Amino acid sequence: DIREGKPPHGEGARMREIDLHVHTTASDGTCTPAEVVALAQKIGLKAIAITDHDTESGYFEAAEAGEKLGIEVVPGIEISTKYGVAVHILGYFIDPQSPELRPVLDWVINDRNDRNRKMAELMAADGLPFDYDEMRARFGESIGRPHFARMLYELGLAESVNDAFQRYVEKGQKYYLPRTIIPIEMSVETICRSGGIAVLAHPFQYKKSDAELRELIEHCMAHGLRGMECRYSGYDAQQTAYLEGLAEEYGLLKTGGSDFHGANKPAISLGTGKGELNVPYAWLERLKAAAHK
Ligand code: AMP
Ligand code: ZN
Ligand code: FE
Ligand code: FE
Numbered sequence: 001d002i003r004e005g006k007p008p009h010g011e012g013a014r015m016r017e018i019d020l021h022v023h024t025t026a027s028d029g030t031c032t033p034a035e036v037v038a039l040a041q042k043i044g045l046k047a048i049a050i051t052d053h054d055t056e057s058g059y060f061e062a063a064e065a066g067e068k069l070g071i072e073v074v075p076g077i078e079i080s081t082k083y084g085v086a087v088h089i090l091g092y093f094i095d096p097q098s099p100e101l102r103p104v105l106d107w108v109i110n111d112r113n114d115r116n117r118k119m120a121e122l123m124a125a126d127g128l129p130f131d132y133d134e135m136r137a138r139f140g141e142s143i144g145r146p147h148f149a150r151m152l153y154e155l156g157l158a159e160s161v162n163d164a165f166q167r168y169v170e171k172g173q174k175y176y177l178p179r180t181i182i183p184i185e186m187s188v189e190t191i192c193r194s195g196g197i198a199v200l201a202h203p204f205q206y207k208k209s210d211a212e213l214r215e216l217i218e219h220c221m222a223h224g225l226r227g228m229e230c231r232y233s234g235y236d237a238q239q240t241a242y243l244e245g246l247a248e249e250y251g252l253l254k255t256g257g258s259d260f261h262g263a264n265k266p267a268i269s270l271g272t273g274k275g276e277l278n279v280p281y282a283w284l285e286r287l288k289a290a291a292h293k
Contacts, residue, residue: 016271017281020049020074021090021201021229021257023264025139026058027078028146030262033062036270040071045271047072047284049092049257054079054108055142056096074284078201079108079191081184083216085206089187090229090255093291094196101194108182109141115179116143122175123148128155145169145176146264161264185223192224197291199227199255203243204235217250226290231256233273253290254283 023029024036031039033050040048050062050073059075066073077091094101113136120132130151139147149158149165158164168175191198200220203213217225228250230243247254256279260270267274 018047018279019257019271020255021051021259022048023261024058027052027142033058034065037062037065037071041069049074049076051076051078053142079187081187082181083184088201090199090201091191091196094194098194104190111180115177119177188223197226201229202232227253227255230254233258233268
């Protein structure tokens with residue numbers, strides 16, 4: 001496919017076609033699902049996938065906005081797992097009503113809430129204005145450390161959300177508490193059993209060697225992994241080519257997205273990432289065909 005081979009900034013390049021990795025206020029993004037879809041229309045995207053952490057609840061509002069604005073909205077999710085290090089698995093075209101998925105997500109959200117409540121109590125004990133029931137009312141279902149970081153930043157205790165995260169809630173810091181992470185096998189299998197396509201997210205985030213990354217891919221494939229995120233915010237042409245080569249070698253579907261979080265990650269723009277991102281619509285067509293959509 002010649003179109004896919006064009007450099008993102010080359011003349012005639014089909015830029016900014018789709019973005020398959022987007023967070024909303026349903027998890028730790030700062031744009032509502034409807035706002036993200038409106039933004040997608042404004043910048044000329046054809047399609048976006050909503051991939052909130054551990055919840056699909058943002059999809060319905062986004063899909064409704066997509067109908068009105070003529071933007072294709074793909075249902076998705078991003079599940080945190082562990083394989084030595086924290087690994088994220090994306091799931092596309094999951095049936096949100098799936099009886100396989102519901103109990104797993106409910107368990108994850110419950111566990112998050114238990115951990116979060118204790119974190120809020122630690123902060124309140126230091127005299128900080130944290131009340132977990134208020135956080136639930138403000139932030140919704142899938143609350144995580146980024147929400148605490150946002151509030152600490154808003155209280156003037158850090159220079160940015162990222163700075164607040166590193167100062168207060170990163171592992172080893174004062175208010176960090178762990179949560180239970182579901183096994184990677186369960187994450188991939190649950191996505192498959194729910195009719196979804198499981199995709200390995202942002203592979204360079206795990207700081208693995210080529211041999212280690214291959215081992216991770218092969219392990220996940222044994223449990224049903226079907227794709228890999230090959231284009232991602234900040235990944236250069238060489239990194240992208242390496243990942244696309246790996247995907248082709250393993251027969252994995254290629255996906256790409258920005259990991260847009262709105263004001264929580266201000267350096268990342270929808271569709272264009274850090275400026276270099278360019279995900280072709282043809283990749284979504286193949287993903288849909290694989291999911292029988
Ligand atoms: P949690 O799942 O609540 O323990 O929070 C972990 C999530 O925080 C990860 O999935 C990341 O998306 C996010 N995260 C990790 N590091 C940072 C950071 N420095 N700033 C903002 N968000 C972060
Ligand atoms: Zn996030
Ligand atoms: Fe992620
Ligand atoms: Fe993400």
